[in-house]
Amino acid sequence: MEHTKHIWRAVLIILLVPISYVVIHHIAVPESFGVYGHYRADSVKEFMDTPxxxxxxxxxxxxxxxxxxxxxxxxxxxxxxxxxxxxxxxxxxxxxxxxxxxxxxxxxxxxxIVRSYRLCAYCHEYLEARPNAFPQVKCKEHVISQDAEFSEEVCVKCHDPHNPSLKEEGKKDEGKKDAK
Amino acid sequence: MQNRETEMSRRSFLGKTGGLAVLVVAGGVTTVFADSKQSEQIKKNPQAYDWSQHDYVYLVDTDKCIGCGSCVRACQKENHVPPHRFRTWVERYVVSHDGHTHIDSPDGARNGFPPVVSDYNVAKAFFVPKLCNHCTHTPCVQVCPVGASYRTKDGLILVDEKRCIGCGYCVQACPYGSRFIHPELHVASKCTLCYHRITKGMLPACVQSCPVQARMLGDRKKNGDKVAEIIATSKVVRVLKPELLTEPNCYYKNLSKEVY
CATH class of the missing domain: 1.10.287 (Helix Hairpins)
Incomplete structure (x- = not known):
């Protein structure tokens, strides 16, 4: 009878193991963790479902x-x-x-619909780092050289943003008049 | 008296180690349990998109990049990237004849680049788009203490935002500076190669928005894939920081030696 206490303690520890397992597993490990590897498998699905x-x-x-x-x-x-x-x-x-x-x-x-020259400048303002073959202008100098007045929407007065070349349609002079 | 002391210390020893033993056993059981659940889970969630059929590679042609920043703007919109943080960004290198290099990336090139006034003769200048390299042996996944960073079977590195505790180890571990802590969500965030797009057969936002095709996405497991072919055959393709042995899956074509 003097060992009853010890036996109870042993039983308690044996019971604690599965109980702690259930509790810790429930709290610490998400449901789909470890399906594909050391991560939550549902996370992949969540990424795929992002709009x-x-x-x-x-x-x-x-x-x-x-x-x-x-x-x-x-x-x-x-x-x-x-x-x-x-x-x-x-x-x-x-x-x-x-x-x-x-x-x-x-x-x-x-x-x-943005008509500002700033949008065009993202690609076409002259920068040393741009490939040489890529069409680029020093925007303000270009406007002056074309006898036009500088304004926010200056580029689209001559160039059609959807097809910017002036050669094909011969509208260069027309644009100049407009810009003035 | 001496016996009593021994008993006490044994009792306290048991008390202290008992808790630890329970944790160790529970941990072991958890691992076994997770394995048995695997097949069951896969049956429950069959994916229309088969990730074992893909192995993505990314290629940047630095000779083509015009530094317009379209990719950065598209990425920000597509992935709700907070201001002044970047999943992809563009750097400008201006190199003098004696090797002096000026590097800048104003706001990640979100608004393009202003003209630079250099006080030396420029030998060469070029742009380098950067993003997560999706390394095969990545340090960012290794250091994650909670299993939030992981590598998918189709070769991408992703961060589980629900799992991440925002400790920032991965941000420090990434040798390419590709990660940041989201200022509102307080979790690590990075390029996903637009996983929500590529799994639907679309291109990542940066690749699609590039007006000069400087950015390309390839798939090593696709027969006759042009990008994978360039990477395999070209002599002018290399990766960033190869000496770190991270094996990046983001390759650079015509990259100047100044870029590290």
Missing amino acids: VIHGDRESCQSCHEKQNKELLANKAKGKHATVPCENCHDAVSFHVKPDSKTGELVKIEKMV
Whole structure:
């Protein structure tokens, strides 16, 4: 009888092991942890399910193929053919979203149209580090050399942002008059 | 009296080690238990996208980059990157004839680059886009104490935001400076190669937005993949900091020797 205390202690410890296991496992280890490796497998699914903001290069065409046929054709044959629409405008998901019932795209916000020379300057302002073959100008000098007046929207007065070359359409002089 | 003392110390010893023993046993059982759950979990969540069929590689052609910052802006929007933090950024190198190098990246090139006024004759100047290198043997995953950073089977390094405790070990461990602590969520954040896009067959936002195709995404497991072919065959492709043996999966074509 003098060992009863000790036996109880031993029993207590033996019981504590599975109980602590259940408690610690429940608290410390997330459900899907260790399925693929030392991480939470559900995390991969969560990354995959993150909503997409930008469309792909063909996203705009699903609507604008019909609405702006000429504009798209003009862009496709010009030097800006490789520039995605979303670079100068905005991500497609800010502009349209699928209808919750029909799944058809519904316009939610007008698309951004930036006419500032600053947008053009991101790519075309002269920088020493840019590849030499890439078309670039010292914006202010270029405007002066063209006898034009400098303003925020000076570039788009001569250049069509969708097809910026002036050679093809011979609208150089026309642009000059406008800019003046 | 002496016996009594011995008994006391044995008792306290048992008390102290008992807790530890329970933890060790519980840990062991947990591991075994997790393994048995594996097949069951996979059956429950069959993925339409099969990640064992992909092995992504990234290629940057520094000769093409014009430093416009479109990639940085697209990444910020696509991934809700907080201001003044970057999952990808562009650096400008201006090198003089005697090897003096000026490097800058104003706000990560989010607003492009202003013209630089250098007080020396410029020998060469170029842009270098940077991002997470998605290393095969990455130190950032090794140091994570909670298993929040991990490497997927298709070769990307991701951070589980729900698991991350924001200790910042991985931020310090990354030799490429590709990670940051999110100022609002207080967890580590980094480039995911737009995992939500590439698993749907789309391009990462940075690759898609590049107007001159300086950034490219490839897949080593895809037959006839052009980018993987360039990486395999080109003599002018290299990685950053190869001596660290991290085996980056982000390659640079025509990279100047000044870039480290």
